[in-house]
Amino acid sequence: MDANSHIEKVSTPSIAVYLPPKASSTGVALIICPGGGYRALDWKTHVEYAAQYFLPRGIAVIGLKYRLNPPNPILRDDRSVPILDVERAVRTVRSHAAEWNIDPHKIGVVGYSAGANLTMTLLCNFDAGDPSSPDPIERQSSRPDFAVGCATWHWREKESPFTFPKDSPPVFLVHATNDGVPGGAPIELPKAIQKQLEGLGVPVHLEIYDEGAHGVANLIPQRVKAGFPGSKWPEALMEWLSGLDQKYKPLN
Secondary structure: OOOOOEEEOOOOOEEEEEOOOHHHOOOOEEEEEOOOOOOEEEHHHHHHHHHHHHHHHOOEEEEEEOOOOOOOOOEOOEOHHHHHHHHHHHHHHHHOOOOOOOOOOOEEEEEEOHHHHHHHHHHOOOOOOOOOOOOHHHHOOOOOOEEEEEOOOOOOOOOOOOOOOOOOOOEEEEEEOOOOOOOOOOOHHHHHHHHHHHHHOOOEEEEEEOOOHHHOOOOOHHHHHHOOHHHHHHHHHHHHHHHHOOOOOOOO
């Protein structure tokens, strides 16, 4: 296992916390669920590069190492193991909000590929927390304040398997028209998710790019520096969120 590239065989979930200087913090935190088909985590591309991008912009990044297959059974129709990990991550960040200089009402979950699948699954399973739990973390809500699906994947299927509740948080989707050709995730999936959420009255936005394929949203430093279109999604996200709620500020 190389902690700076691909991670496999995660049996114990954990988080890695990256915080901006207190003086420049916006209070926004992003819990990153890296991709890898539930068999690996693309840690460097999805977490390390995200931290390099967001920290100078005052946004905290929390990388989630969720449990993988192997050694855990994770199937197309049974993702009950990693959903516990992302729920716990949201509760943990919220419980440490004051300590980490995070606004407990500005916590987003960002997923890439299988991590986006996990993020969408979270939206179907969050709860308000257990106020009677002896564990103070479990008393916290696992509902994120917004969610981002980058190259959202579900075993290369085009139809949405998700059943979203009406109180789902705002959802921002990033996808490329040439994803899924071949492999990856066809663009019909995020379009189906968008249609579902619109039908529920949940704020949703689909940011579409014509190039980038399955790695469209990767914040690789060279891409960011070169102004690659797909690397500009964070600016579009924050502008969209600020339009929904003025407590979010557009990126400079």
